[in-house]
Amino acid sequence: MNSWLRFLLLFVVMVFLQVTVGNSIHLFGVAIPFLYIYFIVRLPLSLSTNWTMTVAFLLGLTIDVFCNTPGMNALSCVIVAALRKWLLKLYTPRVEDYAEVEPSIRNFGLSLYVRYTLTLSFCFCLTLFLVESLSFFDAGRLALRVFSSTILTFLVILGMDSLTKSGREKRS
Numbered sequence: 001m002n003s004w005l006r007f008l009l010l011f012v013v014m015v016f017l018q019v020t021v022g023n024s025i026h027l028f029g030v031a032i033p034f035l036y037i038y039f040i041v042r043l044p045l046s047l048s049t050n051w052t053m054t055v056a057f058l059l060g061l062t063i064d065v066f067c068n069t070p071g072m073n074a075l076s077c078v079i080v081a082a083l084r085k086w087l088l089k090l091y092t093p094r095v096e097d098y099a100e101v102e103p104s105i106r107n108f109g110l111s112l113y114v115r116y117t118l119t120l121s122f123c124f125c126l127t128l129f130l131v132e133s134l135s136f137f138d139a140g141r142l143a144l145r146v147f148s149s150t151i152l153t154f155l156v157i158l159g160m161d162s163l164t165k166s167g168r169e170k171r172s
Contacts, residue, residue, distance in 0.1 A: 056081035
């Protein structure tokens with residue numbers, strides 16, 4: 001029960017931060033930090049893919065409601081949720097070692113966590129900006145938006161993870 005309350009609080013905090021802070025940041029007119037992806041990244045790996053996708057859909061839908069975007073965030077969140085376990089299988093030969101953990105730098109180690117988070121951020125940004133533009137008309141600007149938003153989102157996720165309890169425990 002304690003973990004459910006913690007994730008509910010994280011859900012609310014991530015939505016609040018994205019709606020109030022994240023949506024007002026547009027570095028150089030191209031880079032947008034998507035803070036709420038951190039919630040999907042932190043969901044326990046023991047949670048089934050169906051539940052993960054359902055929770056991700058609710059998160060994306062909540063962001064869509066507040067940001068007046070017609071389902072783009074919900075689609076991107078569901079795709080990221082569907083890719084989580086597959087990416088972990090791609091990056092590590094022994095997935096069983098991580099079956100009961102919550103993804104973090106402490107639990108994964110820096111190398112695996114960086115690859116995992118960077119790939120999820122890239123998949124999210126690629127999906128979101130492709131659906132938003134619905135074309136490859138300005139492929140250069142699209143690529144710039146995807147890569148710059150991916151890097152900014154990745155850096156914010158690393159920063160948030162280092163501020164959590166598990167991030168501080170590793171340094172002690």
